[in-house]
Amino acid sequence: MKEQAVLDVSRLPLHGMGAASPTWWGTAAFMLIEGSGFALAVAVYFYLMSLAETWPIDAPAPDLAPGTWLTAILVASVVPNMLISRWAKRRQLRRVQIGLVIMTLLGIAPLAFRVYEFPALHVWWDDNAYGSITWTILGLHTTHILTDLVDTVVLTCLMFTRHADNPRRYGDVQDNAMYWNFVVLTWLPLYVCLYWVPRL
Amino acid sequence: MRSKLNLRAGGLLLALPLCGCNGTQSALHAEGQAATALKGLILLIVLVCALVWIAVVGVLFWALLRRRTEFAAGNKIHDHRLRLAVYSALAATAIIVAGLTVASFYATRALYSSHPPDVIVQAKAQQWWWQFTYADSENRPLFQTANELHIPVGKDVLITLEALDVIHSLWIPALAGKQDMIPGRRNEQRLHAERQGIYRGQCAEFCGIQHSHMALVVVAEDEDDYAAWLAEQQKPAADPITAEAEAGRAVFLGKPCAACHTIRGTAAKGSTGPDLTHIGSRQTLGAGLLPVTRGSLAAWIADPQTLKPGNNMPLVPLSSDEVRQVSAYLEGLR
């Protein structure tokens, strides 16, 4: 079939930022998948609660301290996270580097509190269904903190190499920041579920 | 009007070869109140759907084979008419589907009776047999039996459903639809036989290696026969009348048999296997596997794992004389 050129695309940028980048959409799609996973976990939590005569089953309500501290750190981390995203958009390499180091630390800090969250539940995963679902929810969320932490560490290293000053990398930084916001945002309903629903 | 349609559709189905002619386990051979209501609904929906299918396939063939004299793609009037046809068909679909939904709701209401039952039987399903416990009017247990229900014709019988291991499902198609038996939950099933007869049922939820051989029989009998049966079943086991059976009882009590089975009136008090107090009066053996005869009893005792591979009855090593004696004893437990 004959072809007829009707559109010259040579002047287009080589990489789209934000919603113009396929990576952004890919990250969004994975967030949708994992978001469905979290929503299901919460649904299972309430389902088991509706079947139980007492809730929590054979356990006191979990201690508030570790989980609340962790929540506070996660919420606070959103501020530098948003700043990084803005710096990345403006391609300010030095600031992005510093921000990523800070975000690495802010990724490690919640893990320190997470360690204390499990015993604060006062139930083992194999005691009963309440223990199973609470440990699973905590474990699932911990996996997300961990994977984003690894991602942040790798990205931090990358931003100190020759590959750093590249729109593609800044896009990665923005997507990573978006994913961290997702990790924080999904924690909030889980926090309410784990710590406050048993106190109702 | 509807019953006439049902009749015709029923005739159509029955005309098919190899239909459930002995009818003991067929949704189309309805002998219970619920099953009759369901059969009516089934025939109604099948008929409506058959008409819809014929209409759709008819239109398809017409569309394929019609003569194309006025063919013109993109013709506006043409497209307008088509659109009208498509939307009318959609509207018809909506009406039919709504009608069937309403018919469904009415049939559902007919299935659940709210007045108190005349008889209550407790059913406990386990891999791969059914345990039934009959109770008196104060709900005190009277006796246990296995794989065979007796119910009075024309009465409401409530079966409480429990499962002791995995999920099972009680299904006696000639009497009613099925209902699952789920560990940790309690369900109910109502049976109301309209005619005397023997109806076969079978577990309908996959429950492991011998799911295929987990059947039961329901004997629907008149009030007197039912009362006589109840009275017989409450009695302890009959004493053996022949020397052979006498020896059989000794073997039964001396070997591991008694560890799993109960025979009321003897020292056998095991509870993992079916209660055998009146095994000789039952129709089948091994949950619908074989008719109860002396020969089949002997075959079963000699080698349960070949007849029903994987079932929970172990092979108890017995001499051929002992097998003969035990089967004579069990056959006599009427």
Place this chain on the structure above:
Amino acid sequence: MTKDDPILTPRDTDIADAELHARLMRTWTSPPGLWAAIATVDHKVIARRYIATAFVFLILGGILALAMRLQLSRPEARYISPDRYNQIFTMHGTNMMFLFAVPVMEAMAVYLVPLMVGTRNIAFPRLNAFSYWMFLGGGLLLWLSFALDTAPDVGWFAYVPLSGPEYGPGKRADLWAQMITFTEIAALAVAVEIVVTVFKQRAPGMSLDRVPVLVWAMLVMAFLVIFAMPAIMFASSTLILDRLVGTQFYNPAKGGDALLWQHLFWFFGHPEVYIIFLPAVGMVSTILPTFVRRPLFGYMLLVGALIATGILSFGLWVHHMFVTGLPRVGESFFTASSMAIALPAGAQIFCWLATIWAGKPVFRVPFLFVLGFIVTFVLGGLTGVMVASLPFDTQVHDTYFVVAHFHYVLVGGAVFPLLGAVYYWFPKMTGRMMSERLGKLSFWLIFAGFHLTFFPMHILGLIGMPRRIYTYQPELPWAGLNLFVSLSSLVLAAGFLVFFIDVVRSRRSGLPAGRNPWGASTLEWATASPPPAYNFAHIPVVFSREPLWDEKDALPVTSGLRTDRRELLVTSLAAAIPQARESVPEDSLWPFFAALATSAMLIGSIFTPWAVVWGAFPMAVTLIGWFWPKGTKEEMS
């Protein structure tokens, strides 16, 4: 904004076709050799592998079906032991759903969507390679377990407590659950790729109302995967936890619940049916207009019906649980919602009928399969209306009636269109036509064999035959029909045999196809058959829904893409206005290594929970290797 120098970089403007082809081939083709074959990220190569592997699983699953028909051909037959039979029906269902139907539909999408939207590769091509290796790993895991006589024996639905720690000894149920994880990772990866390809890589001008129906169908299917598959992954993972570390999700004695499993399973399981069926709707809607020589009637209505079906499919799951004793009010709601899905299904059928009515049919093999589909699927849909009625369902649930119903829907509704699609797109994929003569023979054998095999099962169910029984007693009136069904299944198998013979024969010696042998309207026919590694020498520009019918003289295209690196166009979501000249990744072995590491972790975690911990390290290494920039031209921007 960084820009490459337009003078120094080689571009596709103003050079001869042959020279352009040579340059693009240099950039886009994988070198020969085994490692390069493993490293390839060409969506067409991966899709062909995916399709071929899925069809191998179809053959294996079909052999299992024949084995079951042998065992059921007479009462109390002893050809197959009950334990083996239970493995066989579990394998048949699991294999057909997770290793054939879903993967083959996704693989068709992986092949066709990039071509139909006019782009050069699928989004995230390395993820695509990873997806194939995971799928293959899951399939091998399941079939190896069958070869070792330790295959799952708990049904493709694996209801607890039968599959739980107490009643499912050994590792059989774990193998089933972990195979799920493999295939769901693969399916989710493809779903993400499809969504992003459709959203961001459509040819300029292909606004949402010009997107081919097949692409719409694949998009809706991808969203169903995204929302439904997490449920089965959650279910299978918690089952493994119950079995491995003693969690109590499904143990009623400890606050768990057996029905929780069923809710989770069917929340996935019902949309799963539409994950398989919607792509088939797309195939039918694409093939049909080509053979009646007119555009599809009711494009908007059809697309609306696809979306409505997708949404409704999440509100039906309880109709698989009508006899579990759930509250009656809730069950009535699910009767109504299940009936309601007849409306979008009806809309699709009526649009196809209207298209045929207004067109001029040409009876070629793909069209025959479409017609066979309509006749069969309408019947399956109507029996679907029957089982949607709660009271009706109490008699037919878990009987052969249901076996008949879902084979009508899945084989009639999805496999017939798929076979039609193979006949239709085989020329595009291989450059050769399949045989009309063998095609017609195979169609009639399959069509007749299918109905003779599955129609009597409706009757068997109504006269009391339950599903999943390895035998039945001679006094039951089922023997005659069962023998008839078993003999008929040989006709069906013969039809498939002819089909596969035709595929093998045509691949070697079929007539050359040319670009557009059927005179079809969509973009995949604008390029050579088989398409070159770069798909399109110039990315097309789209002005209508049927570009190849409406642009009779010359295909409008873009110019200005570089030829020395893998470049394609990213366009806006709704109107497909060009936004960027994005480069896409080169071949890489890392996805393969990542799949190996993931497989090791998943298989290890069947045996010990610590496998998750130590297995995470090789996974992290491979993923870093995958994403770490190598300083190639593709990474410039």
